[in-house]
Amino acid sequence: MAARTVLHDADIARALRRIGHEILESRRGDGRLVLLGIPTRGVTLAERIHRLIEEIEPGVSEVGALDITLYRDDLARTPTRAPAPTRIPAGGIDGAIVVLVDDVLYSGRTIRAALDAIVAHGRPRAVRLAVLVDRGHRELPIRADFVGKNLPSATSERVSVRLSEVDGVEEVTIEP
Amino acid sequence: MRHLLSTRDLDRASAIRLLDVAEDMAQTADRAVRTLPALRDKTVVNLFFEDSTRTRLSFEAAAKRLSANVITFSAKGSSVSKGESLKDTAQTLLAMGADAIIVRHHDSGAAHRLANAGWIDAAIINAGDGTHEHPTQALLDAFTIRQRRFGTETRGRGLDGLRVAIVGDILHSRVARSNVWLLHLLGAEVHLVAPRTLLPTRVATWPVTVHKHLDEALALAPDAVMMLRIQTERMRDAYFPNAREYGREWGLTAERFARLGPDTMVMHPGPMNRGLEISSSAADSSGSTVLAQVTNGVFIRMAVLYLLVAGADESATGVNG
Numbered sequence: 462m463a464a465r466t467v468l469h470d471a472d473i474a475r476a477l478r479r480i481g482h483e484i485l486e487s488r489r490g491d492g493r494l495v496l497l498g499i500p501t502r503g504v505t506l507a508e509r510i511h512r513l514i515e516e517i518e519p520g521v522s523e524v525g526a527l528d529i530t531l532y533r534d535d536l537a538r539t540p541t542r543a544p545a546p547t548r549i550p551a552g553g554i555d556g557a558i559v560v561l562v563d564d565v566l567y568s569g570r571t572i573r574a575a576l577d578a579i580v581a582h583g584r585p586r587a588v589r590l591a592v593l594v595d596r597g598h599r600e601l602p603i604r605a606d607f608v609g610k611n612l613p614s615a616t617s618e619r620v621s622v623r624l625s626e627v628d629g630v631e632e633v634t635i636e637p
Numbered sequence: 638m639r640h641l642l643s644t645r646d647l648d649r650a651s652a653i654r655l656l657d658v659a660e661d662m663a664q665t666a667d668r669a670v671r672t673l674p675a676l677r678d679k680t681v682v683n684l685f686f687e688d689s690t691r692t693r694l695s696f697e698a699a700a701k702r703l704s705a706n707v708i709t710f711s712a713k714g715s716s717v718s719k720g721e722s723l724k725d726t727a728q729t730l731l732a733m734g735a736d737a738i739i740v741r742h743h744d745s746g747a748a749h750r751l752a753n754a755g756w757i758d759a760a761i762i763n764a765g766d767g768t769h770e771h772p773t774q775a776l777l778d779a780f781t782i783r784q785r786r787f788g789t790e791t792r793g794r795g796l797d798g799l800r801v802a803i804v805g806d807i808l809h810s811r812v813a814r815s816n817v818w819l820l821h822l823l824g825a826e827v828h829l830v831a832p833r834t835l836l837p838t839r840v841a842t843w844p845v846t847v848h849k850h851l852d853e854a855l856a857l858a859p860d861a862v863m864m865l866r867i868q869t870e871r872m873r874d875a876y877f878p879n880a881r882e883y884g885r886e887w888g889l890t891a892e893r894f895a896r897l898g899p900d901t902m903v904m905h906p907g908p909m910n911r912g913l914e915i916s917s918s919a920a921d922s923s924g925s926t927v928l929a930q931v932t933n934g935v936f937i938r939m940a941v942l943y944l945l946v947a948g949a950d951e952s953a954t955g956v957n958g
Contacts, residue, residue: 541948
């Protein structure tokens with residue numbers, strides 16, 4: 462069976478706009494917001510959410526990238542991967558509200574590694590998690606604060622997020 | 638990549654990947670917590686049959702920054718014949734569960750033998766074998782040149798079109814050999830400068846241009862001038878008349894240094910003989926990369942250890958994240 466598209470470009474745009482609003486509301490008027498995308502597509506999503514927030518409340522958020530490769534718990538089980546660059550905004554993350562941004566939330570292991578990576582960079586006031594798709598099947602006690610779409614899936618199914626900046630197309634698909 | 642024995646074994650893509658990963662490692666240096674968990678529970682052995690403070694410390698720092706357990710085995714002074722001692726030692730290390738062995742040995746080819754004799758199943762990293770190779774030194778030199786030339790725009794780049802002069806005792810220098818292959822691979826133009834007595838006979842087959850006089854090479858406005866250490870312990874072998882004459886003919890004197898362009902890098906693998914192969918004015922100048930080379934050495938060795946030791950064999954089945 463072929464891949465089924467569950468989010469089209471307009472759906473993705475709407476989901477990100479809602480996430481942007483929710484992030485601003487949850488901030489309750491205080492504290493710096495630092496959006497950190499997890500490479501590759503999380504970085505693209507974080508930059509988009511940052512631009513949306515800038516339109517609503519200019520200057521309240523900053524954006525960066527957080528590579529988690531060196532903090533993974535499955536390094537020794539998979540072929541070596543080259544890390545991607547990490548970019549932390551100049552002000553650092555101490556005392557900030559860090560919002561981790563990723564494309565798909567699945568086992569939760571990426572986020573666990575990201576929490577370790579964050580600790581290596583400083584001590585934020587709070588860490589939140591925003592994902593475009595939550596497909597379930599958590600292996601760790603981790604949940605997202607901001608979710609674009611909950612997508613019940615079987616572990617055998619494959620969920621793919623494609624973004625125009627990275628992939629040339631804009632869609633979320635699920636295939637058996 | 639299973640071992641790192643020689644820069645000759647690298648292809649261009651894997652060399653650039655290694656330099657890029659070293660950039661990632663360099664990025665971690667200003668974090669609040671610099672120690673990375675990537676080699677947690679791995680055992681890295683420093684096996685040194687020959688004195689080396691800098692290289693050993695650099696590897697040790699790199700392994701510890703990656704959370705590896707580090708064992709240092711200083712095998713110097715062993716009276717057992719070479720082949721046997723290497724084999725016995727390898728089996729001892731195997732019994733200790735070594736994941737990687739960093740080996741320095743006075744015999745050319747020792748690392749290669751350790752990797753290929755079937756004695757031990759660990760990643761072997763050559764930290765200098767006789768007059769043969771010292772690949773991590775060449776990698777850190779290439780990294781330093783790339784960083785100085787391209788600043789923050791280094792990733793994915795080689796050293797294409799850059800001109801590097803390597804000056805001094807080429808004959809005995811494993812640093813020079815490793816650099817020749819690597820710099821050539823990365824697209825740099827390599828010039829060697831040495832008295833005829835300090836050039837290997839095979840140099841004619843190398844991808845380099847040879848100069849007898851330093852001034853001749855400096856007139857080509859090289860991007861980097863790499864001064865090799867004159868190993869004073871070899872003075873008595875009469876490769877050149879005396880230290881003073883060597884300095885006059887092949888040393889980077891204050892006068893020669895003053896003629897270099899402001900962007901020319903002055904490199905030295907250390908330790909320096911000030912006043913012999915390099916003047917203090919050159920060594921302490923803003924063009925000098927000597928301290929950067931030491932700093933970058935840790936990042937390069939972190940990258941090598943990470944790429945060789947952290948992951949499962951390339952043939953192992955991948956798991957999606």
